[in-house]
Amino acid sequence: MTAWPPELEGRAQALAGRYPERRSAVGPLLYLAMKHDGGLTAAGVRRVAELTGLTPAQVQGVASFYTMYQEAPGRYLISVCTSISCHLLGGEAVLAAVEEETGVAGGETDGERLFTVEHVECLGACGGAPALQVNYETVEGVTPEAAQRLCRRLREQRPAVIRSDALQEEFGGRPAFDWGPGEAAGAVAPVPAFEPYGTAEAGP
């Protein structure tokens, strides 16, 4: 068996136990596997299959339906919205600027796996269009120029943790709504930073 480290294993068992049937935990467990392996791997799929009583082919078949289970994402996943509200306010120009600055075309990853750049559909930030996310942390009201500065900052400083509030303050513009108080947590991988899946980092 390809068991995970005890902490991860404990999380996995707790997650699987929260559902009427263990197979409901396939999605959450795939996030755990991605965090552990830096992307979705055959070993990760096998472990999720063992934990849920499915076959690896079944797990793979589920994973392939969704866009967020990526095999080899870069350290920074930059997702630029080009759906209607962002389209009306220049989302495509932001995407082009990010592609130019990173040298990565939409949907691809660079050679050293630093950046993955993708265009995505609505991020639920339409009032703050155009919007993007870095590792699923939202930045609203970005200009093409600010998006390029953001990419340069990531390349030069390679921060371990991505925090929405910090990015919004430095690179964002008008938000979709008043975010209220900031938070300390941030993303440590191109996986949603959600504590039960073990992907958030408590702040300083």
Next chain:
Amino acid sequence: MTAGILFARMEAHRADSHTLERYLATGGYDALRRALAEMTPDQVTAEVKASNLRGRGGAGFPCGVKWGFLAAATPRYLVVNADESEPGTFKDRQLLERDPHQLVEGAAIAAYALGVHQAFVYVRGEYARPARRLQRAVEEAYAAGFLGRGIAGSGFDLDLTVHLGAGAYICGEETALLNSLEGRRGEPRIRPPFPAVAGLYGRPTIVNNVETISNLPWIITHGGTAYDAIGPEGSRGTRLFSLSGHVRRPGNYEVVMGLTWRDLIFGEHLGGGMRAGRGLKAWIPGGASAPWLVPEHLDEPVTIDDAARLGTMLGSGAVIVMDETTDVVAAALSIVRFFAHESCGQCTPCREGTTWMQRVLERILRGAGRPADLDLLLDISDNISPGLRWPPAQTTICPLGPSATAPIVSIMRHFRPEVEARVTRGGAGG
């Protein structure tokens, strides 16, 4: 400014409206306590029926009526739909980030009424921050005895689990959502059976939107009749509208329905009128799936039934405003591309039709369109949704396919000469 049921707490307490401490200090969980101590589940359902609250997820189905369809078998489940991915919509995100306890309390009230002991909130995967806020609230509620065993000293048990999706708009459709929550591909199921009869793992299941559920604490505190006294008949209560596009003041606004579109888009404390003093060209009244309205409709009332009379819908409450500089072909392409991208592929007319329409629109935009392309677009639409009626005819498994025809029908109805100019003169000049 806005009428305060859902946003009242966050507007009054910017710094900590998401915390348990503030929630309790502002009367939070009193409705749940009262329901558990003084009301039977049927009495709770009766209040919700009396409120005439209609679902806020898109279809506007009366909440209490849906609850009445829940089959008797146990176990049964409650699923809160927080998949919010209809382009233009960002209201549930604000409710999740800024007042998550209101949702947790609403879910507990619903669960008590429905005899549910296991509930789920399905949050779209890209909503990492809203999910963190909600998860924290859930943990606080467990610690304070508002979730778990013997809630608030009663004999009622409830487990609530926050479940993250993984990037697929179609999972907002309730049967696709249930498949996804079962650890399957998020493909819509053929209905009937409806979830209330055979939902999660084939068990009776109620699926409600975040905003719908967030109204319940107020309804229990003030009574269903008080809610039913707000707003016009058929559109009771307040409603959240997500304003985006070319307005001066984009954002989420809580309003009493029955105001006019002019009030909503141009009101000083609402949309604030058009950016840079430009003219209004069109707006989409209920998310990308809704047929568009144009300036001649500005003085129509904003209600569910009036929208239906005009051949469109309030849908998810997303109002996307386009000024006179908008290229309607490019805007329609953005929406059609969305549906092509999100089609799950089960039904041929939806899978093939959406990508075909995308290719034709791309061709027109490139300046390589042909005059016959206009009727071709309508033919493809008619093949997806025969007759191009409203409400749309549905031959596909779910309403996504028919939704993709909305932007095509809209530009042909309101802007046909402009589209024609593009295919005769060619190119971006049109």
